[in-house]
Amino acid sequence: MIVSNKKNVSIKDIAQLSGVSVATVSRIMNNSGRYSQKTRDKVLKIIRETGYERNSLATSLRINKSNMIGILVPDIANEFYASVLKKAEQALFKLGYSTIICNTERSVERETAYYRMLIEHRVDGLISVSSASNQMPLSAKYAIPIVFIDRDPHSASEMIVTTDHYAAGRDLTRLLLSQADDLCLVMTKSRPSSTMDRVQAFKDELSDRGISADGSILALNTTSDKFLQRHSDLENFIQIKHQEGRRLGVFAINDNVAYMVLQVAKRFHLSVPEDLIVTGFDGMSIASISQPTITTIVQDSTAIANQASQLLVDAIKKNNDNDVQHGTIHVPYQLAQRKSTLPEAKK
Amino acid sequence: MIVSNKKNVSIKDIAQLSGVSVATVSRIMNNSGRYSQKTRDKVLKIIRETGYERNSLATSLRINKSNMIGILVPDIANEFYASVLKKAEQALFKLGYSTIICNTERSVERETAYYRMLIEHRVDGLISVSSASNQMPLSAKYAIPIVFIDRDPHSASEMIVTTDHYAAGRDLTRLLLSQADDLCLVMTKSRPSSTMDRVQAFKDELSDRGISADGSILALNTTSDKFLQRHSDLENFIQIKHQEGRRLGVFAINDNVAYMVLQVAKRFHLSVPEDLIVTGFDGMSIASISQPTITTIVQDSTAIANQASQLLVDAIKKNNDNDVQHGTIHVPYQLAQRKSTLPEAKK
């Protein structure tokens, strides 16, 4: 089974064994021409026999290019991020890059440490998903290209790929308004830019109709894992509205929170969508599994990942900074109407 | 914002700017002593001013050690693997290693390509989760340590960390037998070793009691994503048993399949666990979200990841191959009894 557990064989060994110079071996490895078919065959044979594998550390050092991309992501175990990650890794692999994935857990310390590590490894570019450090620009200090996913623009030269959370939030709010007497928004304590955009959309839509959002935004003290905790604010809110005979429309900040709202409703024996309507956000599987299924915004993680990867690789390849595309790219989303809201939105 | 978008500053630049030799700078960077406090301060100041970052490509090349670990995983977007991945990455980062994650999609081609890539990048070790290539031993060709997660042993010298799928499968089958008149096992076409162990346990437990497993193993033509497809085999089976007035116990190969079985039961207006009982496997969130909740084996992904990481790093650090631990490590699991089986198992 063990072909050669001796020391690693290097290009020098190959050169020696096949009686040519290292330069020739290198040319053959890289298909850069300037060798005869005969030498090629001979060298390739030796390479096969010895099981030689190029040391890409040395190559990267020499050509000053690592063909590695770093991805900073808040949580690999989150379904949405995992899906973006998977697609990005696929796209980048096809484009000839390997991916180093870094789980930041929204900690600025970890993010900084990872950023350093990636720079030290001389990654050719970086994708930063929903960065924690809004103050730290992950600056172009080392002049490596960075593409952000889900981030508010801080300067005109940034490359950002994102769902239009604001527009989607508006859509959802409009839908809720058409079916409910009163609205509230339920969110968690975590405040990435995507969340803030959704909240702003909610407020603006209400305000456009002359409705005050005061007191109707509930921030839950929860992590998205703890579905079954008690949340007295939310419970009170729901009960009061029900007692007043008004149908409540709940704008949940994401699908997990929407599911949690559904659980609370069930505890009070309120039926959704008859007594209470709910929307989620993201289009995660819980929204199609839960009962009732949850009306939500389905983000296109594949498109997001592909766009970001392509943009990054383009930026890496262009040496002229003016050629690369800057600014925010909005990826289309879908409003999936399901059972947690009424079947037909009335106009 | 841009501190220095000029060419990268190297150790040579630092040496020059601070009026010492590169050796001194190197010693200071690595805290290897042999320098005065005064020089240290001076050099550190220059490093800070220039924003110098070590080129770890060069370091790795020189010391023949990359501090990088590769992880081959069948699917990042799968909840169980994602969770193992996350924990492993955390553990390895703490141990001073960066992680390159490779999504193999159970394709032997991709697995091979990634393996090569990782070798070329001179990773110090490898974690292979539920490998697709049972024939290819991912051999010790390059003498780098490999820890497998979820794999059947092929040789005594392998390091394997896994839940004891066989024992857990036995437990589940016993539980089902105590509550149902007839059993069946529902699986998909995918056949990793973990699946096969579960199936074997099911068969053995039946056989120990003199029951034949013939015809009671259904392999569904489905991916785990397509919950709502029709599966006539399964449907027939369920209907027939119900007409015969016998309570069926379904051993679903994992939680997703169990959920699917629940959907089928619902279509036939059969109630779980009264008319039909079901168990899952893995302990994924769907098993606690679905209605009814699903009795399942909860795998300890954290323990698996930690064990694997620790084992790998130990193997890397030991230069003497005899010092490292070999063989299979079974990580404890939990049988979570929930609503898809009867409240109390009768003896």
Add this chain to the structure above:
DNA sequence: TTGAAAGCGCTAACAA
């Protein structure tokens, strides 16, 4: 079509 040689950025003897 081939080879000699310089050098990418770093570490580690060894000498001072």
Add this chain to the structure above:
DNA sequence: TTGTTAGCGCTTTCAA
């Protein structure tokens, strides 16, 4: 405590 130097494995002129 510091510096000189060789060399890790590779690519790439340049010359032959």
